[in-house]
Amino acid sequence: MTTQTILPVNTESLKEISLQNNEPAWLTELRLEALELAGQLELPRLEKTRLDRWNTQSYGAYQATNVIDSLENLPMSVQGLVKDENLEGSLIVQHNSGVVYTHLSSELAKQGVIFMDLHTAATEHGDLVKSYLHKAIEKGENAITALHAALWNGGVFLYVPKNVEVTLPLQAIFLTDKETATFAPHILIIADTNSSVTYVDNYVSGEIEGNVVHNGSVEVFVKAGAKVRYATVHQFGNEVTDLSYRRAVVENDGAIEWIVGEMNDGNAMSDTSSILKGNGSSTDAKVIAVGSGAQKLNYTTRAQHFGKNTPSQMITRAVLREQSTAIINGITKIEHGASKADGQQTEKVLMLSPKARGDANPILLIDEDDVTAGHAASVGQVNPEQVYYLMSRGISRTEAEALIIYGFLAPVVSQIPLEGLRTQLQALVERKLGR
Amino acid sequence: MTTNFVIEGLKASIEGKEILKGINLEMKGGEIHAIMGPNGTGKSTLASALMGHPKYEVTAGSVLLDNEEVLEMAVDERARAGLFLGMQYPSEISGVTNSDFLRSAINARREEGSEISLIRFIRQMEAKMKDLDMNPEFLHRYLNEGFSGGEKKRNEILQMMMLDPKIVILDEIDSGLDIDALKIVANGVNAMRSEDRGFLIITHYQRLLDYIKPDFVHVMMQGRIVKSGGPELAHRLEAEGYDWVKEELGIEDETVGQ
Ligand SMILES: Nc1ncnc2c1ncn2[C@@H]1O[C@H](COP(=O)(O)OP(=O)(O)OP(=O)(O)O)[C@@H](O)[C@H]1O
Numbered sequence: 001m002t003t004q005t006i007l008p009v010n011t012e013s014l015k016e017i018s019l020q021n022n023e024p025a026w027l028t029e030l031r032l033e034a035l036e037l038a039g040q041l042e043l044p045r046l047e048k049t050r051l052d053r054w055n056t057q058s059y060g061a062y063q064a065t066n067v068i069d070s071l072e073n074l075p076m077s078v079q080g081l082v083k084d085e086n087l088e089g090s091l092i093v094q095h096n097s098g099v100v101y102t103h104l105s106s107e108l109a110k111q112g113v114i115f116m117d118l119h120t121a122a123t124e125h126g127d128l129v130k131s132y133l134h135k136a137i138e139k140g141e142n143a144i145t146a147l148h149a150a151l152w153n154g155g156v157f158l159y160v161p162k163n164v165e166v167t168l169p170l171q172a173i174f175l176t177d178k179e180t181a182t183f184a185p186h187i188l189i190i191a192d193t194n195s196s197v198t199y200v201d202n203y204v205s206g207e208i209e210g211n212v213v214h215n216g217s218v219e220v221f222v223k224a225g226a227k228v229r230y231a232t233v234h235q236f237g238n239e240v241t242d243l244s245y246r247r248a249v250v251e252n253d254g255a256i257e258w259i260v261g262e263m264n265d266g267n268a269m270s271d272t273s274s275i276l277k278g279n280g281s282s283t284d285a286k287v288i289a290v291g292s293g294a295q296k297l298n299y300t301t302r303a304q305h306f307g308k309n310t311p312s313q314m315i316t317r318a319v320l321r322e323q324s325t326a327i328i329n330g331i332t333k334i335e336h337g338a339s340k341a342d343g344q345q346t347e348k349v350l351m352l353s354p355k356a357r358g359d360a361n362p363i364l365l366i367d368e369d370d371v372t373a374g375h376a377a378s379v380g381q382v383n384p385e386q387v388y389y390l391m392s393r394g395i396s397r398t399e400a401e402a403l404i405i406y407g408f409l410a411p412v413v414s415q416i417p418l419e420g421l422r423t424q425l426q427a428l429v430e431r432k433l434g435r
Numbered sequence: 436m437t438t439n440f441v442i443e444g445l446k447a448s449i450e451g452k453e454i455l456k457g458i459n460l461e462m463k464g465g466e467i468h469a470i471m472g473p474n475g476t477g478k479s480t481l482a483s484a485l486m487g488h489p490k491y492e493v494t495a496g497s498v499l500l501d502n503e504e505v506l507e508m509a510v511d512e513r514a515r516a517g518l519f520l521g522m523q524y525p526s527e528i529s530g531v532t533n534s535d536f537l538r539s540a541i542n543a544r545r546e547e548g549s550e551i552s553l554i555r556f557i558r559q560m561e562a563k564m565k566d567l568d569m570n571p572e573f574l575h576r577y578l579n580e581g582f583s584g585g586e587k588k589r590n591e592i593l594q595m596m597m598l599d600p601k602i603v604i605l606d607e608i609d610s611g612l613d614i615d616a617l618k619i620v621a622n623g624v625n626a627m628r629s630e631d632r633g634f635l636i637i638t639h640y641q642r643l644l645d646y647i648k649p650d651f652v653h654v655m656m657q658g659r660i661v662k663s664g665g666p667e668l669a670h671r672l673e674a675e676g677y678d679w680v681k682e683e684l685g686i687e688d689e690t691v692g693q
C-alpha cells in the first residue's frame with residue numbers, strides 16, 4: 001500500500017513564501033527539510049481506517065491575510081464563539097492561512113506571559129521557538145506531520161513564565177472558509193516551572209465551495225510542577241478533513257489535562273497523547289465525540305509512561321448516528337523503569353442506528369512489573385429495556401433516547417471544569433444529534 | 436367518573452410462545468386487587484403486557500381504561516393515560532439523575548410552557564422522599580444505578596407518588612424489602628388510596644397484604660386467572676400453599692409450560 005504523497009507546493013515556492021514572511025533562516029531550512037520528507041514518507045497506518053481513501057490532498061496554497069483591528073470585523077460565526085469572559089481577556093483568531101487578531105490582556109503581559117501567533121514568535125522569540133518546535137511531534141513521523149512542518153501557518157505561541165498562575169482561560173479560534181487557502185495552524189505551548197494555565201480553542205469552518213484539509217499540530221511542554229489544561233472543540237463542516245495531532249511532554253510533577261470535543265461533520269483523525277517523562281507527572285484526557293452522516297472517524301488517546309509514580313487517565317465516549325463509523329483507540333504504554341505508574345483508560349461507543357459502526361480498541365503495553373493498569377471498553381446500541389422503562393413513566397421515545405444519550409456522555413461532560421465550554425459542548429451535541 | 440379498568444380475553448406471547456392464555460379482570464377506582472400464584476405462571480408477563488413491553492406480543496383481547504383501548508397506545512401514552520407499573524426488576528440508567536428523570540416524566544404530562552418549576556419540583560420530591568425515608572442524596576444519584584434491591588423498590592414507589600396514576604400495578608414490590616421498609620412502602624401505597632385510583636398488587640406473600648388490605652385476591656396458573664376470592668383466599672394460600680387449588684382444578688403443572 002504505497003501511496004505517493006502529492007506535494008501541494010514545490011521547494012521554490014515554499015522558500016519564496018518563507019522569505020516573503022521574513023522567517024528566520026532556520027525556519028525556512030526546517031520547512032524545506034520537512035517538504036522533502038513529506039515526499040518520501042507515507043500516511044500513518046491507522047487501525048481499520050483507510051486514510052488513503054480520504055481527501056488528504058486539498059491543501060490549497062498559502063494566502064496572506066490582513067489583520068483586523070476589531071472583533072466586530074470577524075465573521076458572525078466566529079463572534080459567537082468568543083467567550084464572554086474573554087472580551088477583556090486574551091484571544092487569537094486565525095482566518096485561513098494567517099492570524100488576523102491578537103489580544104493579550106495587559107495584566108498577563110506584565111507578568112511576562114507571551115501569547116502571539118507562531119510566525120511572529122519565530123522572529124521575536126526565535127531561540128525559544130526553535131528549541132521546542134516539532135520536538136514533541138517530529139516532522140519525520142509520517143507524511144502528515146512532515147507536510148504540517150513544511151506548511152504550518154498562523155498558529156499560537158503561548159509561554160507562561162516560572163511560577164505564574166494564569167487564572168482566566170486564554171482562547172484561540174481557527175476559521176477556514178476558503179478552499180484555495182492552506183489551513184495548518186500550529187499551537188506551541190510552554191508552561192515553565194510551577195506555572196499554570198488554561199487554554200481553550202475552537203476550530204470552525206464557514207461556507208466552503210470544495211474541500212479543505214486541516215492539518216494541525218498541538219505541542220505542549222509542561223515543565224516541572226506546571227499544570228496545563230488544554231480544551232479544544234472541533235466543529236468543522238463536512239467539507240473539511242480534520243487531521244489533528246496533539247502531544248504533551250510532561251516533566252517532574254507536571255500535569256496535563258486534555259478536554260476534547262470532536263464535533264466535526266467531516267472525516268476526522270485525531271491523536272492526543274501525553275508523554276509522562278518526569279517522575280510524578282500525570283495526564284487526564286477526556287474526549288467526547290458525536291458522529292453523523294457518512295463520517296469516518298478515528299480517534300486515539302495515548303499515554304506513555306517513563307517517569308515513576310505517574311498516573312494516567314483517559315476516557316473517550318462516542319455517540320454514532322446514521323452511517324457514521326468510528327474507531328476509538330486507547331493506548332497505555334508503560335516503559336521499563338516507570339515503577340508505580342498507574343494507567344487507566346475507558347472507551348465507550350453508543351450506536352444509535354443499525355448502520356453506524358463503532359470499534360473500541362483498548363491497548364495496554366507494559367514493560368514494568370510494579371504498576372497498576374486497567375481498561376474498559378464497550379460498544380453497544382441504546383438498550384431497549386431502558387427506553388421502555390423511561391417510556392413507562394410517560395416520557396416520549398425521542399425524549400427517552402435523548403436522556404439515555406446525554407446520560408451516556410454525562411460522566412465526561414459533567415467533569416468539564418469550564419462552564420462556558422460545557423454549555424457550548426452540550427449545544428453542539430444537540431446539534432450533531434439533529435435535535 | 437370513577438376509574439374503570441377492564442381486561443378482556445388478553446393473550447400474549449413471547450418469542451412465539453403463548454404465555455397469557457386469556458386474562459379477564461375488572462377493576463374500579465378505590466379497589467385493591469392482589470394477584471398471587473406460583474413462580475412462572477405469567478404474573479409479570481401480565482404486568483408487562485399491560486404496560487406495553489416491546490418483547491411481549493399481544494395476540495388477542497382488549498384492555499380498556501375509562502373506555503379507552505390501552506392496547507392501541509404506545510408505552511408512553513399508556514403512562515400518560517394513567518397506567519403505572521412498579522417493576523419487579525427496574526432498569527438502571529447511568530448518567531441520568533433521578534431528579535432529571537422524574538422531572539421529564541412530570542413535564543411529559545404538562546403542556547409546553549407550563550413545566551413544573553424546579554423549586555416546586557424539588558420541594559415535592561423532598562417531601563415524598565421524607566415520607567419514604569429516603570436519603571435526599573438519591574435525587575442526584577443516577578437512576579437506580581447501584582441502588583440496593585430495597586432502594587430500587589422505594590424508588591418505584593416514589594415515582595408512583597410523584598406521577599399520580601389512575602391504575603397502579605406493583606410487581607413484587609415487597610421483594611427485597613426489610614420489615615421496616617415494607618411498612619414504609621405499604622404506608623406510601625395506603626396514603627395513595629383514593630376513590631379514583633385502582634391497585635393491582637402482585638405478591639407472593641400474605642405479609643404485604645397485612646399492611647395493604649386487598650378487596651379481591653386472584654390466583655394465576657398456566658397464564659390464566661384460575662381462582663378469585665376475597666382476602667381470606669390469601670390467608671388460606673399462605674397457610675396451605677397452592678396444592679389444594681391445583682387439586683380442586685385438576686392442574687398438574689401450574690407453570691405456563693408448552
Ligand atoms: N423473555 C422471555 N423469554 C422466554 N420466556 C419468558 C420470557 N419472559 C417470561 N418468560 C416465561 O414466561 C413464563 C411466565 O413468566 P413470568 O415472569 O410472567 O412469571 P411470574 O408469574 O411473574 O413468575 P415469578 O413469580 O417467578 O416472578 C415463564 O415460564 C418464563 O420463563
Ligand SMILES: [Mg+2]
Nearest residue numbers: 478479480523
Ligand atoms: Mg414475576
